Amino acid sequence: MDNIIKELEKIGIVPVIVIDKAEDAVPLAKALIEGGLPAAEVTFRTAAAEEAIRLIAEEFPEMAVGAGTVLTTEQADRAVKAGAKFIVSPGLNPEVVKHCQAMGVPMLPGCANPSDVETALSLGLTEVKFFPAEQLGGLDMIKAMAAPYTDVRFMPTGGLNAKNMRSYLREPKIIACGGSFMVRKDLIAKGDFETIKKMTAEAVGLMLEMTFRETVAENGRTLNVFETANAERAVYHLERRGMRFDREGAELKDGRPVCIDSDTGIRLIEKR
Numbered sequence: 504m505d506n507i508i509k510e511l512e513k514i515g516i517v518p519v520i521v522i523d524k525a526e527d528a529v530p531l532a533k534a535l536i537e538g539g540l541p542a543a544e545v546t547f548r549t550a551a552a553e554e555a556i557r558l559i560a561e562e563f564p565e566m567a568v569g570a571g572t573v574l575t576t577e578q579a580d581r582a583v584k585a586g587a588k589f590i591v592s593p594g595l596n597p598e599v600v601k602h603c604q605a606m607g608v609p610m611l612p613g614c615a616n617p618s619d620v621e622t623a624l625s626l627g628l629t630e631v632k633f634f635p636a637e638q639l640g641g642l643d644m645i646k647a648m649a650a651p652y653t654d655v656r657f658m659p660t661g662g663l664n665a666k667n668m669r670s671y672l673r674e675p676k677i678i679a680c681g682g683s684f685m686v687r688k689d690l691i692a693k694g695d696f697e698t699i700k701k702m703t704a705e706a707v708g709l710m711l712e713m714t715f716r717e718t719v720a721e722n723g724r725t726l727n728v729f730e731t732a733n734a735e736r737a738v739y740h741l742e743r744r745g746m747r748f749d750r751e752g753a754e755l756k757d758g759r760p761v762c763i764d765s766d767t768g769i770r771l772i773e774k775r
Contacts, residue, residue, distance in 0.1 A: 513739040528555035538703025560586025637662025
């Protein structure tokens with residue numbers, strides 16, 4: 504798996520944004536980062552997309568910014584030149600896939616059925632987009648389609664929102680979820696980046712599903728135990744907030760991953 508795909512998996516949610524004015528790119532990216540999602544798929548549906556990617560890549564080099572709705576090799580070239588770290592397309596065009604592979608850029612083509620998945624496999628891909636997710640049957644369809652293809656994992660996009668996203672993210676076959684509910688066009692048009700930041704933070708909270716379980720005394724110290732939907736993802740997001748978890752000392756409890764932040768006395772246990 505490419506490093507950028509691993510990064511997207513830890514982030515968990517990839518905001519899918521449509522930018523009409525390039526000057527909105529930097530404040531939008533800042534709101535996403537401060538809200539907890541240092542990632543964005545900028546769709547190549549508008550004339551401002553290429554410049555928006557360039558501005559985000561220059562201002563926030565740590566951000567996992569990619570280009571979406573890439574339909575041609577020419578668009579892929581422009582996106583990568585602007586600074587896109589990954590490419591996403593609504594469908595599977597072998598020519599575009601091979602072109603991105605030749606450039607060494609991760610590509611997530613849209614797959615809607617088993618034939619698409621087999622074409623992706625023939626091109627050496629094991630990570631793909633599933634689009635439009637809800638309209639094609641949602642998570643049940645992904646599970647059914649993934650069963651024969653044990654090595655393939657999916658990034659669903661299309662129709663995902665704060666209500667249905669968590670069920671996708673609990674599934675091991677899901678890399679990350681693409682969604683636009685926290686980056687609505689009306690909010691971008693009004694310049695309401697504070698609301699976008701707030702909605703982004705709320706989305707992260709929904710994804711992590713952190714709940715307090717108990718306080719325990721252990722080796723002369725008090726530990727506050729929290730359960731979370733995904734321990735690795737929770738560690739990633741909490742470390743972005745300044746916590747530091749002992750990865751070398753990670754353990755298993757009842758077959759579930761456990762991580763401890765010695766400074767704060769927080770123990771994370773992955774939910775069953």
